[in-house]
Amino acid sequence: MGTGLYGADPEDLREFARELLRAQNVLLSVRSELSSCITSTLRWEGPDAFVFRHAWQSSYAPVIGRTAAMLSDTARMLTAQACEQDTASS
Secondary structure (H helix, E strand, O other): OOOOOOOOOHHHHHHHHHHHHHHHHHHHHHHHHHHHHHHHHOOOOOHHHHHHHHHHHHHHHHHHHHHHHHHHHHHHHHHHHHHHHHHHHO
16 A cells, blocks of 8 residues: 555544634524524514514524535534544554
């Protein structure tokens, strides 16, 4: 077998995990800003406003939250895999 890399570069995995966590923070920040605007700042009344606010609270905002959680879970998994790669390579 050659001396090439087999598996993943642990530091690349860790950097990707950090990028995923940054993306998670951006998503959560955007969700928070939008929620604030939709629930308190936005001056919009009527049935369409009610439907949209309900959809935001019951569907859209939770989807953003679940996506952020998946990014965090994936970052944690990548960090663990980087540690396993370090162990396997030593």
